[in-house]
Amino acid sequence: xTEKYLQLKDQAKAHIDKLYQNKLVIKVQTGTSGQALGAxxxxxxxxxxxxxxxxILEVGSMGFMYLEPIIVVHxxxxxxxxxxxxxxxxxxxxxxxQNSENFYEENCFAYESNETISTKIPKLHDLPQFSKQxxxxxxxxxxxxxxxxxxxxAKDGYSALNKALFEMNPEDVxxxxxxxxxxGRGGAAFPTGLKWSFLAPSTDPIKYVLCNSEEGDxxxxxxxxxxxxxxxxxxxxxxxxGYATKSTHSYVFIRQGxxxxxxxxxxxxxxxxxxxxxxxxxxxxDFNFEMEVSLTGDSYVAGEETALxxxxxxKRSTPRFKPPFPAASGLWKKPTNINNVKTISYVPEIIKQGxxxxxxxxxxxxxxxxxxxxxxxxxxxxxxxIPMGMTINEVLTDLxxxxxxxxxxxxxxxxxxxxxxxxxxxxxxxxxFDEMSQTGAILGSGGIIVCDESVSxxxxxxxxxxxxxxxxxxxCFPCRLGNTHMxxxxxxxxxxxxxxxxLKLLQRIGNSMKIGSLCGHGQLGFNPISSALKYFEQEIxxxxxxxxxxxxxxxxxxxxxxxxxx
Amino acid sequence: xxxxxxxxxxxxxxxREIISNQKRKTVTVLSSLIAIQDSLHFLPEEAIEETAVxxxxxxxxxxxxxxxxxxxxxxxxxxxxxxxxWGPTCHISGxxxxxxxxxxxxxxxGEGETKDGKVTLRYSTCLGACAQxxxxxxxxxxxxxxxxxxxxxxxxxxxx
Numbered sequence: 182x183t184e185k186y187l188q189l190k191d192q193a194k195a196h197i198d199k200l201y202q203n204k205l206v207i208k209v210q211t212g213t214s215g216q217a218l219g220a221x222x223x224x225x226x227x228x229x230x231x232x233x234x235x236x237i238l239e240v241g242s243m244g245f246m247y248l249e250p251i252i253v254v255h256x257x258x259x260x261x262x263x264x265x266x267x268x269x270x271x272x273x274x275x276x277x278x279q280n281s282e283n284f285y286e287e288n289c290f291a292y293e294s295n296e297t298i299s300t301k302i303p304k305l306h307d308l309p310q311f312s313k314q315x316x317x318x319x320x321x322x323x324x325x326x327x328x329x330x331x332x333x334x335a336k337d338g339y340s341a342l343n344k345a346l347f348e349m350n351p352e353d354v355x356x357x358x359x360x361x362x363x364x365g366r367g368g369a370a371f372p373t374g375l376k377w378s379f380l381a382p383s384t385d386p387i388k389y390v391l392c393n394s395e396e397g398d399x400x401x402x403x404x405x406x407x408x409x410x411x412x413x414x415x416x417x418x419x420x421x422x423g424y425a426t427k428s429t430h431s432y433v434f435i436r437q438g439x440x441x442x443x444x445x446x447x448x449x450x451x452x453x454x455x456x457x458x459x460x461x462x463x464x465x466x467d468f469n470f471e472m473e474v475s476l477t478g479d480s481y482v483a484g485e486e487t488a489l490x491x492x493x494x495x496k497r498s499t500p501r502f503k504p505p506f507p508a509a510s511g512l513w514k515k516p517t518n519i520n521n522v523k524t525i526s527y528v529p530e531i532i533k534q535g536x537x538x539x540x541x542x543x544x545x546x547x548x549x550x551x552x553x554x555x556x557x558x559x560x561x562x563x564x565x566x567i568p569m570g571m572t573i574n575e576v577l578t579d580l581x582x583x584x585x586x587x588x589x590x591x592x593x594x595x596x597x598x599x600x601x602x603x604x605x606x607x608x609x610x611x612x613x614f615d616e617m618s619q620t621g622a623i624l625g626s627g628g629i630i631v632c633d634e635s636v637s638x639x640x641x642x643x644x645x646x647x648x649x650x651x652x653x654x655x656x657c658f659p660c661r662l663g664n665t666h667m668x669x670x671x672x673x674x675x676x677x678x679x680x681x682x683x684l685k686l687l688q689r690i691g692n693s694m695k696i697g698s699l700c701g702h703g704q705l706g707f708n709p710i711s712s713a714l715k716y717f718e719q720e721i722x723x724x725x726x727x728x729x730x731x732x733x734x735x736x737x738x739x740x741x742x743x744x745x746x747x
Numbered sequence: 748x749x750x751x752x753x754x755x756x757x758x759x760x761x762x763r764e765i766i767s768n769q770k771r772k773t774v775t776v777l778s779s780l781i782a783i784q785d786s787l788h789f790l791p792e793e794a795i796e797e798t799a800v801x802x803x804x805x806x807x808x809x810x811x812x813x814x815x816x817x818x819x820x821x822x823x824x825x826x827x828x829x830x831x832x833w834g835p836t837c838h839i840s841g842x843x844x845x846x847x848x849x850x851x852x853x854x855x856x857g858e859g860e861t862k863d864g865k866v867t868l869r870y871s872t873c874l875g876a877c878a879q880x881x882x883x884x885x886x887x888x889x890x891x892x893x894x895x896x897x898x899x900x901x902x903x904x905x906x907x
Binding site: 213214216217218246247249396397398399400401402405432437438439440473474475476477478479480481492493494495496497498554555556557558562563564594598628630632636640641644645648651652654733734735736737738 | 771772773775776777778779780781785802811812815816817818819832833834835836837838839840843844846847850857858870872873875876877878879880882887888889890891892
C-alpha cells in the first residue's frame, strides 16, 4: 500500500472510532424514498435529543422500501432493525435504549447478533429478501453516510483504485473489465470492456468519460439510489474508467431538481478532491483526472448518449447522427465514453476481487448481478441486487413477497416505458439480458412494475404511450407524430370508440417509427403495445371489437398537436 | 404589465450575478438557465437576453433551449408548487383519482396556477420514490403513499 493511501486509512480509522465511540449508535435511513414518508423528520427529531452517550448517524436506504422509514440500533455488537417508524415510536426506542440493554421488540423486523436474542423476530440473514440478494454495487447500502469519504474508506473503499494505480497498467485494468463480461446496465447491454477499448487508443490530450445518471424511466430509481446512498463507489469506478481509457475529464450527468442524489454526489466529489483522490497526482501517482456534476433540464431523451452530450454542451438534448461515434468524436468533438451509473459501480469490486470472481456470478452471457426496483402491487416494494439468472417468479416471491392483495399478479411492466408488458407465461424467464429480450420486453435499467388483476392492460399501455408521446424530443417526425397518433388510437380504445382496423393501424404506425426514427425512443416506441399484444391479445381484442366500458379519463400534461388524427 | 426601466435594470443586475456565480465550472446556456430559475423560480425575458450575451450566442439559441426542457417557465409560479406524479407506478396505484381530487380542491383544470396565485400544480413523469407510490411533492419535498385524506390535508395546508 502506498503512503498516501495508508494515511487515508489511518484518518478513516480515527473517524470511525470517533463515530462509534458511544455504546449506542442509531442509524436513520434517509433516502428519497424514506424522506417521502418522513425519515428526515425522524432524523431531525432524534438529532435534537442526542447526548454524549448516543450517536445518531444518517445513512442511505438498505433497499427495504416497504418498511421505510427504517432506523437501526447498534448496541454491544448487536444490530436491531426497526421499520414503519414514526417520530414518536423512534423517540420511544431512543428512550428505551438510554437506560436498558434489553431488546425492544415492537416494530423490530430483524436483528443481527452472534447470539439468539429473540425467537419471534428473525435474524436479517434469515429473511429471503436479504439472503437471496448478492450485493456487489450496493454492498454499502444502509451502512454508511452518503458522501462521507472516510466511512467509505473504512469499508475498504478506494483500495481498488490504489491497486490499479500502483500495481496495474491501464491496459491491465481494461483487460480485467473486458474479461469480467460486464455489460452495460443502462438498457443496451453493450459489453463494457469493448466500449472502453474503442476510447483507449486515442491519443487526444483531452478525453471524456461520462456517467449517465439521467434515469428518466418511471419505476426505476437504482441509479439515483446509488448516487444518494454510496456515491463514492461510483466515483471510484469512474476514476478507474478514466485510468483504463487514459481519459482526463468526467461528468456525472443528472436531472435538475433531484436534490438528494445531487447533493450526495457533490459532497463526495468535493471530499475526494480535498483528499487527493481527484485532481492532480491521484493518491500520489502521476494520473490526473477531473470530475464535475452536470445538470440537465427535464427531458427523457437526454438519457440517450449523444443527446446527453448535447445537454452537457448546454443545447437541446436531441440525439446526433452516428457516425461519428462518441469514441471518435463526442463531447465537444473530443473522444468520449458513456456508461450508466450501475455499470460503473461494479468496476471497483471487479478490480479488487478480479474478473474471474465476478464471472462466478450470473449466467454465461450476463455476468454479475442485476439491481432491480420492484414497485406496484406486491408486498415488498424496494431495491434489491440479485444474481443474474434468477427467474422472475423467484424475484417476485422471494424478494417481493408476492402480490399485495388477494388477487393474483396479472402482469409486469419492465425496462421502462419503452420496455414491455409481460404476462404470467413469461414469469419463468430468467433475469438475464438475452432471455429477457426474447420475451418481448427488456431488462433495461431494472425497473419492474407489478400489476394485479385490477389493472386494465389497455389503460397501462395508454399511460406508457402517453409518457413516450410527451417525452419525444421532436427531432424525427415518425417518433413525434407516431406516438401522438398511437395515443389517439389508444384513447379511442379506452373510450369505446374504436374502429375495426385500429390494431392494424397501430401496427403500421409502430413499424414506421421503428424504421424511421434516429434513436431508441422512436425505434422502441411500439414495444409496449407489441409485447402487450403477445400476452393479452384477447383483452385488447375485446376492447377493440366489443367496445367494452369506457375507462376513466387520464390526466396528462397539455401538449401542442395537429388536431385529431384519423 | 410593462415593467419600468429601473425594475428591468435591477433584474438584469441580479441575473448577471447569478450567471457569473455558478458553482459548477462548466458554464453553458443550459446551466445558466437552470441557475437563474433556481433563484428566481422562472425565466423573465431579461434572463434570455443576459444568457445570450454571457454565452456569446443568439437570443434564438437561448430560446431554443429554454423552450425545449419542460421544467422551464416564463411567468412567476404560485407561492407553493404541488407536483403530482402520473408515471406508470403511481398510475396503477391510483394517482389519477388523486390528481382529479387535487384539481377539484384547487379549482383548476390541468397544470397551472390557482386563481389566488397560492399554488402551482404541475404534472410529473416520475419523482423517483416509486416504492412509495402514489407520490406527490410540495416544493420538492416528497410525500409518499398518498390517499384521499392525505391529499385533502396537504392541499388545505397549501391554500390556507
